[in-house]
Amino acid sequence: MTMPVDSGALYDRLIVQRARKPLFAGRLENPEKIGEGKNPLCGDKTRVELQLDQDHISLVRHHTRGCAICLAAADLMAERITGLNIAQAEGVGRQFSAMLVEKDGQPATSATAETPALEQLEAFAPLRAHRARIRCAELPWVALKEALSHVDV
Amino acid sequence: MTMPVDSGALYDRLIVQRARKPLFAGRLENPEKIGEGKNPLCGDKTRVELQLDQDHISLVRHHTRGCAICLAAADLMAERITGLNIAQAEGVGRQFSAMLVEKDGQPATSATAETPALEQLEAFAPLRAHRARIRCAELPWVALKEALSHVDV
């Protein structure tokens, strides 16, 4: 039983680490924005809470019950969008979705000032080969979208 | 255009003759029994009229709008049952039906006093290979059954 399981490209070390020990899990005392995502197929749920500083996202926490992909996606999303302004965060989200539906071999969409690079979120690229799991990684972004579309809590 | 069409075993000379010039077509003045058969699939219709002499079928006429098989079946039925008693006529009918569903090569059911031989009705045996047409030949027998099940007209 010493041989490790073949985890393919999907369960990257970073993903597994963050799923085990998320850095942004928890709740905010006074969240300004809250959004939720639910996947009825598997019961996964995530709640995203935001603190804004003017137009900038200054603090993010998520409360996630889900699979490793969903947990890590929530945690890495939280990390990535912290410090961005809302338009930039939304841009990252669009880029993230685009990456997941890209055909292998297609050039990645390039980052601009409005849509910053995906950075660590690139770890989810192998999901392309697991289409049924894509919504696991998108769930936190659904929650974020909901959070940002609410004017107040 | 001199080569005749291949009519297979089904369109026996007797059948075609009777379809063209039926011998028992028409109506009775005072029929004691009347029965009708209809095939909604093709609109074929036949009306069978009987004169009884005690238990014996003394006179039969049919009024048929249908295909050659149906016409000939009506006419040859009329011929065959004339002179039989009711039980015998019904026996011929049962035997006729049995012949039509027999698998090729099976021994024909043998005639007895109660169920007289099929005689000319054997001409319809090739219908076995044309199951969709069997009901054309059975239609007059359906009408006969109805006629015999009515007590009076």
Add this chain to the structure above:
Amino acid sequence: MSAILEKGPVHQFDSAAIRQQFPILAQKVHDRPLVFLDSAASAQKPNAVIDCMADTMRTQYANIHRGLHWMSERTTEAYEGVRDQVAAFLNAPSREEIVFTRNSTEAINLVAYSFGALLKPGQAVVISEMEHHANLVPWQMLRDRAGIELRIAPITDEGDLDLDALQDILSDGQVALVAITHMSNVLGGVTPARQIADMAHAAGAQVLFDGSQFVVHRKTDVQALGADFYTFTGHKLYGPTGIGILWARKALLDAMPPFMGGGDMISTVTFERSTWAHVPHKFEAGTPAIIEAIGLGAAISWVEKVGMEAITAHEAALTSYALTRLADVPGLKVIGAPKDRGGVISFTMDDVHPHDIATLLDRNGVAVRAGHHCAEPLMRRLGLTATARASFGIYTVQEEIDVLADTLVRIRNFFV
């Protein structure tokens, strides 16, 4: 004989190559080469379809949608890929508007049930005098269930839809839906769909076209037609049985309640209450005809490779040729003379019963249909109880029409 015999598209079409792709055409029937002129009932299948279905079962099959494993994901992709293909085939604005059903019949029943549920007593549905039972009985059932009025648009003696009469029928504004065949399976006539759609819309009605016959012969563009609903059936389009298509505008599908309940069509389920999945899944309860949908995809690819324009031209030439040849058969009467005819010809021959015609043709290797063709009210309108019907497909050739015509002459001699 007409000029079409010497030239024309019939000869530009590589019929031999096409026929080779249909293994069944090499079969003999009663020791004669099979002459299959019953494609309007159901078409034969090319190797591309047969092999695709067999390969799917041999190499890439599992249940779809809910599976996370390789076989399931690949099979889901193949199945959902056909939805894209069908959307393109019909020029539908969106793949989400394509619902897989068993056949045209189920597609129309789905509309009668689910769109029917939105109608109110007193509203009316219009069909025509020349509908297949599939586009008649579901509306009768709706009428009897829900107090909907069923109105019948008459046809002319030639077999065309009577547009003036349709206009009258629409005039009181009570009509919610006009459901009409896009091509008659008995008379072969193509209906003026765009005109019908415009008339229906002007009267505030939606329009459904039963494309079961049409899509096989001509390019279909639901947007250009102005259709609201469109249906067809896989087995007539050289595809497998067990698969059909309902296309409908998304707004309509969104508004309609589901038809059947079960797995795959739900979003969440509790004992108290269930919520429905998005369209088209809301209308696809249970394990769909996965292998058949994939087979339909292969059929569409194959048809598109041959080219719908080439098919239309080939069949138009064949149909003219057949009308010419049949005109020479003594006692033969072609039923109807629609303005625009596809490759379907119904006929009678003196008083030789159509059933006898069909059986004797069959003895000589020629397969045609005989009967009411699931259009009893049309037969009654025509004053007939049955006709014989020859219908043509991609693989039909002139020589087969010659065999048909010659054999008919001999059948007539046999009886008369």
Add this chain to the structure above:
Amino acid sequence: MSAILEKGPVHQFDSAAIRQQFPILAQKVHDRPLVFLDSAASAQKPNAVIDCMADTMRTQYANIHRGLHWMSERTTEAYEGVRDQVAAFLNAPSREEIVFTRNSTEAINLVAYSFGALLKPGQAVVISEMEHHANLVPWQMLRDRAGIELRIAPITDEGDLDLDALQDILSDGQVALVAITHMSNVLGGVTPARQIADMAHAAGAQVLFDGSQFVVHRKTDVQALGADFYTFTGHKLYGPTGIGILWARKALLDAMPPFMGGGDMISTVTFERSTWAHVPHKFEAGTPAIIEAIGLGAAISWVEKVGMEAITAHEAALTSYALTRLADVPGLKVIGAPKDRGGVISFTMDDVHPHDIATLLDRNGVAVRAGHHCAEPLMRRLGLTATARASFGIYTVQEEIDVLADTLVRIRNFFV
């Protein structure tokens, strides 16, 4: 390890020969041999089925019932012959009681619609806590449409039907139908169908068994079970997709109005009024899944050649073996402990999410299902949101269960 490993029916069954008949089992997935443990979702197909369908399309195909020509008559015989086969397979009293549907889901929807039409507001339908959505949503829809009460028979913590509670539910005599699964697709438990039928009948109710899972694993005898309705689905029985079966007692079918309208289900049609064909045709509108029905016939023949008793014994031995092996996987919990279990095992493993289990198993060639298995209310009853599920079929072998168990251990190590 248990004694079953050393001896027992597993080795009397020529698994190698059987596996060779399923070409897909030779496929590799992610460079690993495919270990297909998802048969409860849909089974793979033997060559006998694949070849039968391909041969039908290559040599003997046409639309059925209304055709008078050779191809149509032969195809009709093949199609109708399967009705006889299915009747024998279920030990149904009559072939006329066999209705072809798309799948189990449609079969149950048909009953909910057509038998449902005979019920009166206030009457009740009973289902259980462990139903597949296919045997739940149609009854909810009936409830909401027709004012029928929907009652839920609870299960025990082990996953058996609570018969005492069922007795209470039946006691007021308002129940018209008890519709219960014959084998759970999540817990694997076989329900005591005969007892349920007796209880239902004593309370004046009819009984429907959803045999989608059961018929695959054990001999089914609808008469011995005392069933009134029975349904199953072809694709789980090694047959094609697109074909399922409803069996019902003839008196019930005769009394029920049709479900869909169209060709082949009518006797006569006028615009004013149509009359219906005899059963079973009354319930088969339009061109049926002809090729798929014929393929189902091939599947049944093939299963009967292998022998249902041998299959039952093989799977029972495999299931015990699997339970033993899975008991050794740290953190693994088998869900439910029904008295009588078929070859289906749901499990969780610590807090590793079932989706991660399934994806990682897949990376290693092992196909299992994960999720709510179309049984959300059951999941809620169990306090779970999802499980992983391994299920076994004719072709499953011990070595595959070893791969499953070993890989699960490694997955756990990976996460914990």
